[in-house]
Amino acid sequence: MAEVTGGEVVVRTLQAHGIDVVFGLPGVHALAIYDALYAHPELKHIAVRHEQTAAYMADGYARVTGRPGVCISTTGPGAANTAAAMGTAYFDSVPVLNVMSQVPSNLVDRDKGALHEPKDQLGFFRAVTKWNARASDIEHIPAVLHEAFRTMLVERPRPTQVEVCTDHLAGRVDSEAVPWVMPPQSFPRRAAEPRLVEEAARALVSAEAPIIWAGGGVNRAGAWEELVRLAEALQAPVVTTVQGMGAIPHDHPLALGYRPYDRTLTPLIERADLLLAVGTRFAGGQTANWNLKLPSRLIHVEIDEGEIGKNYPAASGLIGDARLVLGQLLTALGGHRAPECWAGDVAALRSKVAGSLKEAGPQEMAVLDDIRRAVDRDAILVWDQTKPAYWAARAFPVYEPRTFLYPGYGTLGYGFPAALGAKVGRPDRQVVCIAGDGGFQYALPELATAAQFGINVTVLLFNDNAYGILKVLQDMDFQSHYYAVDLLNPDFGRLTEAYGLHYELLKGPDGLSPALRRALESDRTTIVEVPVDFGRPTAWPSPPPRAAGKPRRRDRGGS
Numbered sequence: 001m002a003e004v005t006g007g008e009v010v011v012r013t014l015q016a017h018g019i020d021v022v023f024g025l026p027g028v029h030a031l032a033i034y035d036a037l038y039a040h041p042e043l044k045h046i047a048v049r050h051e052q053t054a055a056y057m058a059d060g061y062a063r064v065t066g067r068p069g070v071c072i073s074t075t076g077p078g079a080a081n082t083a084a085a086m087g088t089a090y091f092d093s094v095p096v097l098n099v100m101s102q103v104p105s106n107l108v109d110r111d112k113g114a115l116h117e118p119k120d121q122l123g124f125f126r127a128v129t130k131w132n133a134r135a136s137d138i139e140h141i142p143a144v145l146h147e148a149f150r151t152m153l154v155e156r157p158r159p160t161q162v163e164v165c166t167d168h169l170a171g172r173v174d175s176e177a178v179p180w181v182m183p184p185q186s187f188p189r190r191a192a193e194p195r196l197v198e199e200a201a202r203a204l205v206s207a208e209a210p211i212i213w214a215g216g217g218v219n220r221a222g223a224w225e226e227l228v229r230l231a232e233a234l235q236a237p238v239v240t241t242v243q244g245m246g247a248i249p250h251d252h253p254l255a256l257g258y259r260p261y262d263r264t265l266t267p268l269i270e271r272a273d274l275l276l277a278v279g280t281r282f283a284g285g286q287t288a289n290w291n292l293k294l295p296s297r298l299i300h301v302e303i304d305e306g307e308i309g310k311n312y313p314a315a316s317g318l319i320g321d322a323r324l325v326l327g328q329l330l331t332a333l334g335g336h337r338a339p340e341c342w343a344g345d346v347a348a349l350r351s352k353v354a355g356s357l358k359e360a361g362p363q364e365m366a367v368l369d370d371i372r373r374a375v376d377r378d379a380i381l382v383w384d385q386t387k388p389a390y391w392a393a394r395a396f397p398v399y400e401p402r403t404f405l406y407p408g409y410g411t412l413g414y415g416f417p418a419a420l421g422a423k424v425g426r427p428d429r430q431v432v433c434i435a436g437d438g439g440f441q442y443a444l445p446e447l448a449t450a451a452q453f454g455i456n457v458t459v460l461l462f463n464d465n466a467y468g469i470l471k472v473l474q475d476m477d478f479q480s481h482y483y484a485v486d487l488l489n490p491d492f493g494r495l496t497e498a499y500g501l502h503y504e505l506l507k508g509p510d511g512l513s514p515a516l517r518r519a520l521e522s523d524r525t526t527i528v529e530v531p532v533d534f535g536r537p538t539a540w541p542s543p544p545p546r547a548a549g550k551p552r553r554r555d556r557g558g559s
């Protein structure tokens with residue numbers, strides 16, 4: 001009779017679900033999981049310096065691979081440290097599973113003052129997860145973990161949390177008594193109702209000027225090939241949201257290339273007589289807070305039923321996985337090929353938008369050009385909340401799916417740790433993190449993680465010795481009362497070298513492309529520090545990152 005611990009049941013169940021890497025930081029209550037990891041070196045564990053990083057790494061890993069990212073945290077404060085990252089994954093619909101320990105089962109939620117005792121840890125995480133549960137005993141562990149995976153893989157991918165009490169993790173049972181749950185080869189995805197698909201196909205064929213709106217669901221579901229084929233069949237231009245970037249290559253003749261909220265695109269969207277929206281919830285940031293007018297004939301393809309009709313009324317809702325539903329639509333369309341109706345407009349609009357962007361933010365756009373020129377077509381770019389990132393969200397050319405990682409939640413400090421996770425998921429790709437001096441310092445100690453595990457990313461560090469964007473807002477909206485926005489920064493070069501990593505300091509944005517290329521050739525994580533003074537933009541990349549309710553004074557331009 002072979003005995004297993006609860007920790008071993010966790011590890012084996014993760015492995016059964018295809019997990020071969022986890023990110024975490026141990027604590028006393030979780031040590032039985034770590035003991036099982038010790039016995040299973042084939043399940044790689046990346047040890048981080050802060051639990052938040054573990055969850056961001058799981059997020060970055062999940063976004064680039066399309067597979068769930070798993071992090072491990074320990075009871076109470078360790079687990080709570082992952083909250084901002086879980087919230088980010090929730091906002092952006094990323095499948096992150098957070099496996100955590102709990103105090104001994106006889107002490108849960110009794111407020112007796114046990115070590116690390118959290119108040120209602122399940123309730124705490126309910127706010128940032130789609131589904132969460134505690135295993136009631138060792139035998140229950142496989143079923144709970146399985147349900148977490150099923151929820152993320154079959155339904156809308158959002159984070160989940162599973163907790164196991166420390167006595168259950170350390171307890172032992174006969175392996176044969178454990179009701180192991182083996183996942184199917186692949187989880188069945190939901191397809192849309194055939195009658196609705198037929199109806200939608202008829203509407204698509206009869207439309208004279210259809211356009212397609214591609215959201216993050218296209219990237220999450222791996223539906224980009226179907227999307228492009230459908231766009232070509234309908235000759236419909238495609239506009240992508242920030243999370244949908246890369247769903248159609250930027251240089252495809254039907255790619256509008258820029259975000260839907262771009263005012264220059266508004267006339268085109270308003271001229272359309274049908275909008276096919278795929279894998280999107282029409283979030284405020286993509287619709288100028290729902291002020292964007294959309295065609296009244298809206299066909300909405302969404303895995304989450306609750307999103308249909310929530311932000312915009314839909315003439316038709318096709319509930320299902322984006323890849324499956326687009327495939328159903330293609331089948332229903334047969335060999336239909338619409339005549340070209342927009343082609344000239346797309347090219348003309350693209351160059352109009354590009355021109356207006358260059359006028360509005362010449363420095364920022366020049367920096368984006370330099371970055372694009374230096375990296376491979378399929379390089380993964382991970383953006384923190386630094387000034388050039390707002391322009392990137394509006395205008396960065398993306399050619400491949402799952403290569404543009406941007407926290408829709410607006411999370412400062414996301415970039416560097418998510419880039420590390422992305423590199424673990426796609427070691428074959430260039431991975432570049434673009435961060436400001438403020439955001440990068442959230443995860444500064446993770447330079448150690450990069451060094452220890454040989455994770456080779458490039459960090460472009462835009463240093464203005466400030467929370468620059470907030471300084472601009474204090475300037476514009478609060479009579480230049482600069483407060484808590486100037487930063488005394490360390491010597492990033494000496495710091496990087498102390499970790500045994502590489503570093504290059506530029507004089508300014510000039511020479512960014514060659515420096516970035518040099519860094520990408522490096523055999524270890526390299527920081528390229530770029531001193532910058534972007535000043536105040538002459539126009540905001542819309543939607544502007546402004547304080548709610550503040551009047552917009554667009555006329556006050558100039559830096």
Ligand SMILES: Cc1ncc(C[n+]2csc(CCOP(=O)(O)OP(=O)(O)O)c2C)c(N)n1
Binds near residue numbers: 084440462470
């Ligand atoms: C977790 C979190 N805390 C605070 C903020 C508010 N915030 C947004 S941008 C920013 C300043 C960013 O400074 P830096 O990274 O140096 O970029 P810069 O604007 O200077 O280019 C802050 C504090 C946020 N978005 N997220």
Ligand SMILES: [Mg+2]
Binds near residue numbers: 436437464466
């Ligand atoms: Mg800064």
